[in-house]
Amino acid sequence: MLVRSIALSNYRNYKDIQVDFDPHLNILTGGNAQGKTNILEAIFYAATGKSHRSSFDNELLSWGEKFFKVSLRGERRSGEVKIEIYVKGDGKKLLKVNNHYKKKLSDLIGTINVVLFSPEDMMLVKGSPSIRRRFLDIEISQVSPFYCHSLANYNRIISQRNNLLKAIREQRESEGLLDVWDLQLVEYGAYIIKKRDEVLRSIVQLARSIHSKITEGREQLDISYVSSVDMKKVGPGTSLEDLFLKKLRDNRSTEIVKGITMTGPHRDDITIEIGGAGVKSFGSQGQQRTCALSMKLAELEFMKRETGEYPILLLDDVMSELDAERRKYLLEVVNGRIQSFVTTTGVEEVFQPVKHKGRVFEVKKGQIFHVQEG
Ligand SMILES: Nc1ncnc2c1ncn2[C@@H]1O[C@H](COP(=O)(O)OP(=O)(O)OP(=O)(O)O)[C@@H](O)[C@H]1O
Ligand SMILES: [Mg+2]
Known part of the structure; x- marks a missing residue:
């Protein structure tokens, strides 16, 4: 290209x-x-x-x-x-x-x-979760128009649902209206979580091998997706969608008080560890930079794999x-x-x-x- x-x-x-x-x-x-x-x-x-x-x-x-x-x-x-x-x-x-x-x-x-690498990407490890979510979103959007489209829909639903939560709090709307929004939120949100998790797993494999080369095998990198919906509980008879919906229902009264949606891919994060310790808190600046570099270079290989x-x-x-x-x-x-x-x-x-x-x-x-x- x-x-x-x-x-x-x-x-x-x-x-x-x-x-x-x-x-x-x-x-x-x-x-x-x-x-x-x-x-x-x-x-x-x-x-x-x-x-x-x-x-x-x-x-x-x-x-x-x-x-x-x-x-x-x-x-x-x-x-x-x-x-x-x-x-x-x-x-x-x-x-x-x-x-x-x-x-x-x-x-x-x-x-x-394209893959863009700028000094702000050094914040990939130590910056806020939104930087890490953006890393995945830009990556996946470039290889999947459907993801790009779903993300835009999800963001629209979040902002409308948050407006509704505030309106319910101020007693301008009835709580029952949330049911429809919850279903839509879960439909798009669960897809986004699953796709991010799947793509991150591919990127991790690539990033680990790059990281190992840069550190000459001295360090082992582990990266995983951490969702606000407990993905570990997904199993036979329990889908991510079920867990997501249940969490929305359980938190409904708190969400109305706060006027914001507290569960979903917009609240998720990625954990980055070396030898089992979180790099964000325990890594040296050099280690944080090596991790960011490995993740960005893994993006190149991932896109090559996806697009040829x-x-x-x-x-x-x-x-x-x-x-x-x-x-x-x-x-x-x-x-x-x-x-x-x-x-x-x-x-x-x-x-x-x-x-x-x-x-x-x-x-x-x-x-x-x-x-x-x-
Ligand atoms: N909308 C705009 N219209 C006109 N000029 C703009 C606009 N936005 C930014 N600039 C100008 O663009 C220039 C910055 O360009 P750029 O960020 O590409 O700099 P750079 O060469 O990368 O510098 P550095 O080495 O500091 O990173 C500034 O002079 C700024 O005033
Ligand atoms: Mg510049």
């Missing part, structure tokens, strides 16, 4: 640019706040329909402009692909995949797959976060068969060994210059 080129109009600090990329390695250099991450974000946006650092499209619109456009030309084994996303200031969004208009964002899924092709790897400033050993490992990946885009403020030290293999670009005030061919 390759990104051949992107063209941006009024995207963040880019007025109008078109860039052709190297099929192996693209190094984006430049000082702070020049637009390096914006390029990676635009590739991520074309692939997923969302920004990795903003939930609102209008933040991507160049200040004072009325629309922005992102176009990506790429290649999969099955042939050329083209993605065009046009967004107006009023939020209206037009999506075209391979010259055909598409209605839903989930129609974009699988056109181009390696995704695009976007590395935003992560080299500076890693020590020599881990850098070396990551450079081997960048040096391999995966098309990579890396941003850095200083190309010289870190990327010296590999820069001749790709193209080096200089990014300056929303302009991008091709400065060296590999």
Whole structure:
């Protein structure tokens, strides 16, 4: 899978640019706040329909402009692909995949797959559960349009159900209305829990072997999905759906008082352990980074397994976060068969060994210059 080129109009600090990329390695250099991450974000946006650092499209619109456009030309084994996303200031969004208009964002899924690794991903281990849930959601959504669609439905149901809980608390609605919402919540929620658990099991196997390589067999990584619905109780005659529904019923009065839904995949987490001890609480900073790196690299292998092709790897400033050993490992990946885009403020030290293999670009005030061919 390759990104051949992107063209941006009024995207963040880019007025109008078109860039052709190297099929192996693209190094984006430049000082702070020049637009390096914006390029990676635009590739991520074309692939997923969302920004990795903003939930609102209008933040991507160049200040004072009325629309922005992102176009990506790429290649999969099955042939050329083209993605065009046009967004107006009023939020209206037009999506075209391979010259055909598409209605839903989930129609974009699988056109181009990406794995983005940024300094915030170092928070995968020590940050809040929402970061770990997001890790799984982005991963699974890219290989399953149905998951993407179910997640959107689930989030809508949660927000409507929470409004209803508050209305019941204020005696504006009757409690009986919750029954219908509970059934819908369980339908989508149980599917999301099962899918996350299943995918995480595959990722764990891959992450363990990567982790073992990076630590030269010294450490053993364990990762598991921990749901707010007790999955261990699932057995003959007791489904996850039954347990989920029962927990909603048992907690109903508390939920009405609090006005929030307390059970479901939106409250779940992932535990990460080395040798049986939680890395979040007991791991050193180095161990936490190695775990995050192993999990991100496992994402690449997982997508390869699911789609038959390696995704695009976007590395935003992560080299500076890693020590020599881990850098070396990551450079081997960048040096391999995966098309990579890396941003850095200083190309010289870190990327010296590999820069001749790709193209080096200089990014300056929303302009991008091709400065060296590999
Ligand atoms: N909506 C927008 N319209 C115009 N400019 C924007 C918009 N959003 C962000 N910018 C500008 O984009 C620049 C930041 O770009 P980016 O985050 O890509 O920097 P960077 O080169 O990755 O820097 P660093 O090395 O610090 O990470 C800033 O100058 C910011 O003012
Ligand atoms: Mg940046």
